[in-house]
Amino acid sequence: MTQTLAQKLVARAAGRSSVTPGEIVTCKVDLAMMHDSSGPRRIKPMLERLGAKVWDASKVVVITDHYLPAYDEESRNIIRIARDWVREAGVVNFYDAQGICHVVLPERGHLRPGMFAVGGDSHSPTGGAFAAYMFGIGATEMLGVLVTGEIWLKVPHTIAIEFDGALGAGVAAKDVMLFLIGRLGMDGGQYQAVEYRGAAIRKLPMQERMTLCNMTAELGGQTGLIASDSVTQEFLKSGTNEAWDSDPGAPVLEHHRFNAGELPPQVAAPHSPENTKSVREFQDVRVDLAYIGACTGAKLEDLRMAARVLKNRKSSVRLIVAPASLRDQQAAEREGTLQVLIDAGAELLANSCGMCAGYGEHLLADNAVAISSTARNFKGRMGAASAQVYLASPYTVAASAVTGRISDPRDLLA
Amino acid sequence: MKAWVFGDNIDTDAIAPGRYMKLGIEEIAMHCLEQVSPAFSSSVVKGDFVVGGRNFGTGSSREQAPAALKHLGVAALIAESFAGLFYRNALNLGLPALVCANARRIRSGDRLEMDLDSAVILNKTNGEKLECEPLPAHLVAMVRDGGLLAHLEKRLK
Numbered sequence: 001m002t003q004t005l006a007q008k009l010v011a012r013a014a015g016r017s018s019v020t021p022g023e024i025v026t027c028k029v030d031l032a033m034m035h036d037s038s039g040p041r042r043i044k045p046m047l048e049r050l051g052a053k054v055w056d057a058s059k060v061v062v063i064t065d066h067y068l069p070a071y072d073e074e075s076r077n078i079i080r081i082a083r084d085w086v087r088e089a090g091v092v093n094f095y096d097a098q099g100i101c102h103v104v105l106p107e108r109g110h111l112r113p114g115m116f117a118v119g120g121d122s123h124s125p126t127g128g129a130f131a132a133y134m135f136g137i138g139a140t141e142m143l144g145v146l147v148t149g150e151i152w153l154k155v156p157h158t159i160a161i162e163f164d165g166a167l168g169a170g171v172a173a174k175d176v177m178l179f180l181i182g183r184l185g186m187d188g189g190q191y192q193a194v195e196y197r198g199a200a201i202r203k204l205p206m207q208e209r210m211t212l213c214n215m216t217a218e219l220g221g222q223t224g225l226i227a228s229d230s231v232t233q234e235f236l237k238s239g240t241n242e243a244w245d246s247d248p249g250a251p252v253l254e255h256h257r258f259n260a261g262e263l264p265p266q267v268a269a270p271h272s273p274e275n276t277k278s279v280r281e282f283q284d285v286r287v288d289l290a291y292i293g294a295c296t297g298a299k300l301e302d303l304r305m306a307a308r309v310l311k312n313r314k315s316s317v318r319l320i321v322a323p324a325s326l327r328d329q330q331a332a333e334r335e336g337t338l339q340v341l342i343d344a345g346a347e348l349l350a351n352s353c354g355m356c357a358g359y360g361e362h363l364l365a366d367n368a369v370a371i372s373s374t375a376r377n378f379k380g381r382m383g384a385a386s387a388q389v390y391l392a393s394p395y396t397v398a399a400s401a402v403t404g405r406i407s408d409p410r411d412l413l414a
Numbered sequence: 415m416k417a418w419v420f421g422d423n424i425d426t427d428a429i430a431p432g433r434y435m436k437l438g439i440e441e442i443a444m445h446c447l448e449q450v451s452p453a454f455s456s457s458v459v460k461g462d463f464v465v466g467g468r469n470f471g472t473g474s475s476r477e478q479a480p481a482a483l484k485h486l487g488v489a490a491l492i493a494e495s496f497a498g499l500f501y502r503n504a505l506n507l508g509l510p511a512l513v514c515a516n517a518r519r520i521r522s523g524d525r526l527e528m529d530l531d532s533a534v535i536l537n538k539t540n541g542e543k544l545e546c547e548p549l550p551a552h553l554v555a556m557v558r559d560g561g562l563l564a565h566l567e568k569r570l571k
Contacts, residue, residue: 024550037435038475046563050570067436074436122475122499138477138503140562147566152552186423187469191498220469222498272423358432376473380449381427 002247004158005225006193009133009244013116014153021157021192021253031059031110031117032145035101037066037359038120040085041078042139043146054089055149061093061110062086063101068352071361099325099351102126102214102295106206107327109236113228113244118145123295123375124223125216129209130236131228131244133193136217156193156222157253158246163200165261170410172305173208174297174373174393177215178266182276184256189221192253195246196226200260206235207301214296215375218273265408267371268391271379279396282406289370290315290401292341292394293322293349294356297373300328300337302394306373307337309398309412310344316404320362322349344401358382364389371400415461415489419522420450424466426473426500430482443482460487463528465520467493471500480504480511490528492517492535492546505553508561512546519544530554 001018003011011019013027034040039062047053054060064082067075086094095104102123105111113131118124120142127134137145145151161180180188194216201209209226216224226232227245267282269275292298292306303323321341323329329351332338342348349355355362356374364370364383370390372382377389392400395409402412428449434442447454464483470493471479480503483491490510494517504511510530520526524539533548549557559565 024552038477042477049563050567052566052570078436120475122473124475136475136499138475138499138506140477140506141502144506144562144566147570185469186472187495187497191501220472220497274423358427359435363433376425376427378425378427378473381425381432385449 002250004193004246004250004252005131005195005227005244006133006156006158009114009116010153010155012114013133019155021155023155024152025155026150026152027116029059029118029145029149029151030115031061032142033061033063033101033105033117033124034120034142035066036064036078036082038139038142040082043143044081044085046140046143047146050147052147054091054146057090057092060091060146061105062091063095063104064097065100065352066357066359068097069350097351099327100295100353102210103299103324103328106130107325112236112238113232113242118142118151122217123214125221126210126214126295128213128216128223128225129206130232131226133223135223159189159192159194159221160252160255161194161196162198162255162257163260164198164257165259166200166203167260167263170395170413171263171265172393172395173204173211175263175266177212177219178268178273178276178391179263181215181218181273182266182268184219186218186272186274187220189216189219191220191222194219194221194224196224201226202229205301206231207299210299211296218375265393265396265410267396267406268377270377270388270390273376273391279392279406279408282390285369285390285406286404287317287369287371287400287406289318289320289368290397291320291355291370291372291374292397293320293354294374295324296375297394298322298324300331302373303328303332303337303341305394306398307340309395309409310402311340313344313402315345315401317401319344319346319401320349321346322354323351326351355382371397371406373397415459415463415525417463417465417520417522417524417526418451418454418458419465419520420467422467423469423472424450426471426476426479429471429479430476435476435478439478439481439485442478443485446482446486455486458486458488461489462487463490463492463526464488465492465517467518468495470496472497475499477503477507480507480509484509492520494518505557506562508557508559508564510557514544514546516544530557
């Protein structure tokens, strides 16, 4: 029987040779990741109520990223609970203020092709870029995993998204996802597994693939998957070359095929990632602020895109850059990328979720118009309900920062 | 009890706004859906139903979204479709979430009655019976126990 990558990953975790879409199975969890917001502060009281312990502390990873920098009594307390809890629970995989969980997790070598993993955050499908079945769950369900080491799953169908050719200059994974969300809707993924395939996907570096899988959350998939290949192995520096891929001809629920070369930069208008059109349709929109941040939009590859546009140019509006991880920031510094951004006038913020989650000190003011490389522009999410947030790639955010209005980065890169 | 009807793609930031997430569920609940329906959190009463269009609960993994609705006394959620993560979270908290192809036939203020076992909603205002997708047996058992925490407590003791 031919099986999709999703079926193979689920079957392995369920201890079966094969599984059928739609059936309910129980899977053994190889890795459980939590952050400070949905993690220890929520888990600890529930574990105490049950008088239970973590099933396997070596399989738990805790990363602080939401309430950093802590700025008041409550946020300091939330971070302190995380620090205390990992010690009590014997969790050694703890990354404190090292960056955003979805970026730090693979960066520190915790993901491998073939794994079955859960994360206490909706952008957990990011892990699927490594051919691991990874998806987001809430705090109580995380408690269930921590106590039992297992989770139930309705075996997903696969929605195959195929991009032939290659993305054009100034066009990025973020444009691919905004286009797909606009085309298929925020529920287009139907809580199934979305698998990205095709020559254009194979050509993408690992962090761009992570952006595809990351925004599968906004596409409404349970996870986003990409078969493992030499790019995966190179990133993970792993000696194994175990291939995880769908069998040729394995049945899928839907198959969408596009030519990557025809895709122009995309912009999603307020207040939904679904409101997507080509960048050319927004060229009259003036912006007050340009934000390059978040797991989906401020990794090293994202910073490089912004720098390509901003080299020897100045931002004409407030430009905020919050690199997604400390290591990515350090790498950007070593290669000169960070200096290009600073010379363009960028203001650097901490390696945390920051404005994207709307949790911290930096929020959008009333009626502010922002262009942002983040994942969601829901009303009020990043600050005032009257603020207008446009989503775009780091290229487009950088180009718009230069001109002060939403701009096609291809005009500046030419 | 009474139905509160909302539209498509009601997101978790609307249900549990990020800026209040550092606080307890009592405070988060006070701001539940305030961007969409300012009167909701102060007017909803125990036993009321929340009805959505497609993709209700899209967005974050934050469990405080269904927790806020439960805290306000909402008896069940009914929608044409739910965002998968939100759906799991609601059931894990013991808050029934029913997928109903005809959810749009319900009007704000309609008086509803739910039978969880048969997954049927009776609209007492117009006499209409709305069939929903039945929940798998293991989830009905968990919801009846009051959610995953209570379910685990029972299992472990």
